[in-house]
Amino acid sequence: MDRRSFLTRLGAIGCTAAASPLITPVALAAGPWDNRLVVIILRGGMDGLDVVRPVGDPNYAALRSTMAEGDVPFDAGFYQFHPNLAPLAPLWADGSFGAVHAVSTPYRDQRSHFDGQDILEAGTSDTNASRHDGWLNRMLQVVPGVTTETAYAIGQEQMLILQGDAPTNRWSPDARLQLSAQAHRLLDVVVHDDPLFRNAMGQAVVITDQLKADAENIEAITENMMGDSMMAAVTGGNHTKLAEFAVTRLLGESRIASFSLGGWDTHQDQARNIPRALTALSDTILTLRAGLGPVWEKTAVLCLTEFGRTARENGTRGTDHGTGGALLYAGGALRGGQVTGAWPGLAEADLYARRDLMPLGDVRATAGLVMQGLFGLNRDVIESAVFPGLQMAESPNILL
């Protein structure tokens, strides 16, 4: 059955599964806290100036002559959102989608995807710092009661953000494993002395066993999405599978999920190329919202990218690697319906290095604020252990 007919079938059943007895028990499972955090890494460098367009800035139109097309789906006066985010209009209206503008990581000048992503996920201020330890993992290291179920890295992509000494889990929805009892026992023998293999295999077996046992729950969870008119816009594909798997975990014991979405490196023909990435992103957010149901009210989704892009279009109707950009967020646990952040202006003298949007805020400050608000972490813990050296005071308030 393809995805559309699946959704249609769910739509035909009606809206009763929200009260399904299968959902309630998992939702009550224990975790260090009850709130949920989803961090989506937008790989490639999302162009904040195109996604959240500062149309109120007098210099904007001239900088972006080939990218201004399309209906405005919703706006915040000074800012208009990209037409392909139209499916998120209801979330904007109910206050569960918003943006922080003119922010970045501390990464400057080199504009490399790989270093930019490393800095974003490591949560450090330079590339020389520990590159194999991510900030979500460091956060887990300071919280009591964390188990391997607490946090999930999802998908085939490596997620540095969750790598480190705290136990975390990783899975990709397309992985399968079927083993006889004897084969399982012998596999234990041949990986026993190698911790990397022992752990990877152990987790693979645990997760596939769980997924079999959870089959009924997953069915119920996806049924929870039925009848949701917003889901009609969802296109399916790998990204929705990531989001669906995240839902199954977050309705269970997991409190943190992270995965990545690509397609943002729009050097060329951006007006034609960025819609696909935006549609995948809105699909993902809508899938999380529909799947999480009432848990959506306890959920924060942060969409972070390694850098913004050049203020000016390049010679090929695209944009090159830049500095400042936008942070998108969603979830009922956050105060949406707003675009916050100080605005630096787009006059040539206001730009960073006369080419990029000047970042006035640090994305880590926003992430820190969300962890403070949702998980009750102390500010000095965030400023020392999670994001060493960060000053959080400057973050705009996106908490309820």
Next chain:
Amino acid sequence: MSFDPYVAVIRFGMGLSPHRATPARAEDLLAEVSGPDAMAAAHVLPPYAEAEPSLRTQAAANSARHRAKGTDAFDELDRRVNDLRKEALAQQERNLRATYSRAIDSTYGFRERLTAFWADHFTVIMPGGNRRHLVSPYIEEAIRPHVGGRFADMLRAVETHPMMLIYLQQVPSVGPNSQSGQRSNRGLNENLAREMLELHTLGVGSGYTQTDVRELAELLTGLTFSNSEGRFFDPKRAEPGAETVLGVTYSEEPDLDVIHAVLDDLARHPKTAQHLATKLAQHFVADDPAPELIAAIASAYTETDGDLMACYAAMLSHPAAFAQPAQKIRQPFDFIVGGLRALGLQSADIASFDTKEYRRYLFNPLRLMGQSWQRPTGPDGWADRAEDWIIPQTMAGRISWAMGVPRHLLDPLPDPREVVHWALGPNAAPEVIFAAGSAETPREGIGVIFASAAFNRR
């Protein structure tokens, strides 16, 4: 520790096979690379210039169809476009088959490993089914002939190759003050210049600046590609004036020679020697290799002006190359090849697979193990540390292949107690020998061998 023939084939080659000799000394491995390319002759892959359907052929078919809109000829021309698309997919399959065949049939497989290493170093990714079949021909043309030669020659071939110009967006880059730039409002694209410095030569954090990137991007303007002309130098796009890259100022008269000159200088840069030596040692020997090993390779590079054979010789003759306990992970492609070789299979045995079998046993499993064929996520290629390859879902992919695929490849399956020695060599880990002999079926016996940590590390 000195040279070990089994470690040599497993760590630097494609794995042991009952049909292949083991090398007696490091020179045997080197001779496989410097001698005639027997595998390229046995399993032919077209170089880019001869690969079909070429971009030119496709462009011609597309425009013929476009011109025929509304006429009787349209249907046939539309079929022609669709046929070319199918032909491109078929060529992509032949590319992977030939790459497998070479790896399986090679004596030791050192040349195949090196070709993969340099192809990853100079990663080109082609999205879309109508171009992906040209990646292997790019490797065949720009990389493979230089694997046993000088780095500077490989660098020239790669950085001016149509596939690289397309992938890293050099094609649309135009000097803002050039004739075309002044007329058209188009401008510079820095992508190729940036990756050239960051990934291909000096390496990230090696001291170059944004100004160097921009100057290099300006220097590269004029270097472009079109479907009809192929790669060419277009003076009308070239930014006028001299450019200074890493302190060297290049001629004001832009042409391909100036681009060759800057590439030669980048190849000769001490940071490039350091970067390439580190990558070679990290790929072949250990994630965190001994600094002396890196230094030995780097000084061989510097002393010979970038002779790659000298670098490989320095690596293979260094004690750390063999003293290092098996730490690196067999990448998914090498994992499958190593399994096929240990099972005693040769290329003829997989040649009879139809497309469905080939996808099921040799193509799709690569994705499940985290190495979708020729599709890494970016120009930096595959992340190659042990923890990048061995995570739960990709471990599930390895176990599934080990347990599920060999029984489709040969019937009856060989005795796992024999296979274990071809998989691991004469000093096989005792726990794997035990497990191979204790399985309930040959299928599971072979499965636990290939899923073992001992087989996956090299």
